[in-house]
Structure formats: C-alpha cells, structure tokens
Amino acid sequence: MSLTQKSGKRGRFAKVSQITALNSNISLEVNKMKGSVEQTLQTYQGWDEFYAKEVDKKLDFFKLNGRLFDVIFAQQFDRPFMDYLCKLADMIRLLAKTKMGQKKLRHLLPHKRAMLYFVQPSTRTFLSFQNACYILGLSVSESRGTSTSSEVKGESPEDTIRTFASYVDLIISRHPEAGFAEKTAWVLNQTDRPVPILNGGSGPDQHPTQALLDIYTLERSFQHIGGLDGKKIAMVGDLKRGRTVRSLSYLMKNYNDVTLYFVSPDIFRMKDDIKNFLKKRNIPYYETEDFESVMPLVDAIYMTRIQKEYSDDPSSEADTYPGFHFKKEHLSIIQPHCTIMHPLPRRYEIEVEVDKDPRAAYWQQERNGMWIRAALIAYIFRVEREIFEEFS
Ligand code: CP
Numbered sequence: 001m002s003l004t005q006k007s008g009k010r011g012r013f014a015k016v017s018q019i020t021a022l023n024s025n026i027s028l029e030v031n032k033m034k035g036s037v038e039q040t041l042q043t044y045q046g047w048d049e050f051y052a053k054e055v056d057k058k059l060d061f062f063k064l065n066g067r068l069f070d071v072i073f074a075q076q077f078d079r080p081f082m083d084y085l086c087k088l089a090d091m092i093r094l095l096a097k098t099k100m101g102q103k104k105l106r107h108l109l110p111h112k113r114a115m116l117y118f119v120q121p122s123t124r125t126f127l128s129f130q131n132a133c134y135i136l137g138l139s140v141s142e143s144r145g146t147s148t149s150s151e152v153k154g155e156s157p158e159d160t161i162r163t164f165a166s167y168v169d170l171i172i173s174r175h176p177e178a179g180f181a182e183k184t185a186w187v188l189n190q191t192d193r194p195v196p197i198l199n200g201g202s203g204p205d206q207h208p209t210q211a212l213l214d215i216y217t218l219e220r221s222f223q224h225i226g227g228l229d230g231k232k233i234a235m236v237g238d239l240k241r242g243r244t245v246r247s248l249s250y251l252m253k254n255y256n257d258v259t260l261y262f263v264s265p266d267i268f269r270m271k272d273d274i275k276n277f278l279k280k281r282n283i284p285y286y287e288t289e290d291f292e293s294v295m296p297l298v299d300a301i302y303m304t305r306i307q308k309e310y311s312d313d314p315s316s317e318a319d320t321y322p323g324f325h326f327k328k329e330h331l332s333i334i335q336p337h338c339t340i341m342h343p344l345p346r347r348y349e350i351e352v353e354v355d356k357d358p359r360a361a362y363w364q365q366e367r368n369g370m371w372i373r374a375a376l377i378a379y380i381f382r383v384e385r386e387i388f389e390e391f392s
Contacts, residue, residue: 132374178205211247237304
C-alpha cells in the first residue's frame with residue numbers, strides 16, 4: 001500500500017515536472033515568437049502615389065455603383081447622405097422599441113457576417129458596432145489584438161485583412177496607425193473579393209463614424225430649433241491629437257452658417273490641415289485658450305480628453321489642464337439650450353455632477369452611435385427600403 005502510494009506520488013511528480021518542462025518550452029517558443037518575429041512588410045505598387053493624393057481626389061475609389069462602399073474619411077459624407085442616414089437611424093430606433101420591430105430588423109441581414117478587427121482599445125465603438133450588427137441580424141467575429149492572430153507569426157496586416165475577407169462580408173477596423181483603414185480598403189478593392197471596410201478609428205487621424213453619431217446627436221438636440229444650420233459649436237481640449245474633433249470639423253462643410261470655436265491649450269491647437277479645409281470652405285472658426293469666455297456664446301460644447309496615448313512620453317504629461325474642464329458651476333453660464341457633448345471616455349474634463357443636467361448629452365450620444373452605425377450597415381447592404389416601408 002505504502003509502496004503503491006510512493007510509486008503513485010513519484011508518478012504524479014514525474015508528470016508535473018514533465019508538464020512544467022513542456023510549459024516552459026511552450027513559453028519559450030511563444031516568447032520567441034512574440035519577441036523576434038517582426039511583421040512582414042509588403043510592397044504594394046501604386047499605394048504611395050494613391051496615399052499622397054488629396055482626399056477629394058480619391059473618394060470615388062471607395063464607392064461602388066455611385067454609393068459608398070468603404071467608409072474611410074468624414075469627407076465622404078455629403079448633406080443628403082447625412083440627412084438620409086439620420087432619418088434611417090430614427091426609423092431603426094423606433095422599430096427597435098417593440099419586439100415585433102426588433103424581429104423585423106433581425107431578419108434583414110441574417111445572411112451576412114461581420115468582422116470586428118479592433119487592435120487599439122475601444123469600448124463604445126466596438127460595442128455599438130457589435131450591437132448594431134446584432135440588431136440587423138448579422139453574425140459577428142472579433143479580433144481585439146494582434147497577439148492572438150497569425151500576425152504574431154509575422155503575417156502582414158494586409159494579408160490578415162485579406163484573410164478576414166475570405167470569411168466575412170464586412171470588416172470594421174480600429175487601428176493605431178493613421179491610414180490603416182484606407183490602405184486595407186485600397187488593397188481589398190483590387191482583389192476578387194472586396195468587402196466593405198468601415199474605419200472605426202485610425203490613429204490620431206480620423207474617426208468618421210464617430211462624426212456620424214456626433215452629427216446625429218447635434219441634429220437631435222437642435223430638432224426644435226432649426227437643426228444644426230446656423231449654430232455655434234465649441235470644441236475643447238486636445239484638438240491636435242483628437243481624431244473625433246478632426247472628423248467632426250470636416251463634416252461642417254455640409255451645414256450652413258456654422259461657426260466653430262477651437263478652445264485648447266496652445267500645445268494642443270487644431271492642426272493646420274483642418275484650419276485650411278475650413279478656410280477653403282468659408283467656415284468661420286476662432287481659436288482661444290479662454291474657455292469661460294466662449295461658454296455663453298455657443299449652442300454646443302464638445303469636450304475632449306487629452307490623448308496621452310499618442311505622446312512619446314505619456315508619463316511627462318501630468319497636467320490635466322483644469323482651465324479646459326467643464327464644471328458644475330459652468331451650467332449657469334451656458335445657454336438654456338446648449339448641448340454638452342463628449343465622445344468619451346472622459347477623464348477629468350466634465351465633472352460627474354454635470355451628468356444630471358438635461359443639457360448633458362454624452363450618454364445619449366454614445367447610444368446614438370449604435371443607431372447610426374446600424375443605419376450605416378443597413379445602407380451598405382441596401383436594406384434601407386425595407387426599413388422605410390415599415391413607416392409608409
Ligand atoms: N468614442 C470612442 O471612440 O470611444 P471608444 O474608444 O470607447 O470606442
């Protein structure tokens with residue numbers, strides 16, 4: 001008995017040590033893969049020339065039969081499209097209020113599959129796209145980091161995206177590099193299986209679907225006072241590295257008599273490319289560091305976070321810039337109809353006590369993202385008519 005026990009113990013110990021050795025070999029291999037395999041750099045003839053073109057000159061490349069196919073830049077959206085999409089989002093929102101309506105929506109696209117490729121952190125964009133897909137009945141696959149895909153073995157991002165296209169009908173991407181969504185759409189559009197790419201944020205460059213939900217939120221906030229035309233909007237915070245304010249500024253080309261106030265610390269001023277875009281289209285803008293002087297003037301205040309993740313040395317950026325925070329005491333200075341927005345996540349830019357004020361729109365704003373993204377997906381797959389017919 002005792003011998004058997006000893007033997008049993010020896011056996012177990014032997015097994016454990018074998019497993020430990022096996023595990024450490026696996027770890028070694030994984031570490032080797034993580035540490036030593038760089039992603040393959042592929043050369044695509046013609047890409048550099050295409051990328052260097054002005055955005056206006058490449059918009060047609062991302063269309064199919066005169067309609068949007070890939071969504072890469074905010075400049076792709078014109079006024080009729082914006083109005084149409086906002087109306088469609090309203091219809092989807094209304095339908096989703098009932099069980100019957102939800103069932104109708106779910107039966108629109110059960111034959112389609114989407115890939116969410118989010119290799120830069122996200123909460124809202126990921127969840128709102130995922131739930132927009134569920135609302136319309138699409139199946140969803142996801143990858144939330146390069147360390148669990150074959151990119152860890154050195155596969156290029158372009159081949160990775162091409163692989164997704166082999167399995168799904170739509171790719172939604174978030175990536176830390178500017179130009180990533182554009183390049184992958186450009187690559188896919190030259191293959192025999194192009195699928196639409198929706199840009200869910202590309203580095204500090206653009207976030208076009210955030211701009212869609214921001215416009216939708218502004219239009220809803222101003223629905224009883226003439227919509228967004230003629231309004232004054234303050235954008236506050238890190239305007240230099242914030243992609244949401246960049247994309248939203250581009251969309252102002254579609255609205256009449258809009259005035260922008262860029263409120264930021266000097267080091268985070270809006271970049272010249274956006275200011276030149278606005279000048280070219282005669283959209284007035286002012287720049288200031290005096291937030292309180294702007295508060296009573298505007299119809300909307302769009303707060304943003306300091307985007308430390310794009311700093312070469314984030315630990316050196318300890319300042320939270322309190323002069324650019326919206327506090328409870330400011331509620332008495334702003335106009336009674338002024339809407340307070342934020343793409344979120346927030347840090348210290350808006351005091352929590354502000355949340356209770358009816359003018360605080362940021363929690364509705366993030367939910368609006370789900371409706372407008374569902375509208376966009378319905379548009380991409382051409383099922384809008386079925387939605388509008390429910391109301392005819
Ligand atoms: N607004 C926005 O893009 O939020 P997430 O980073 O959480 O997606």
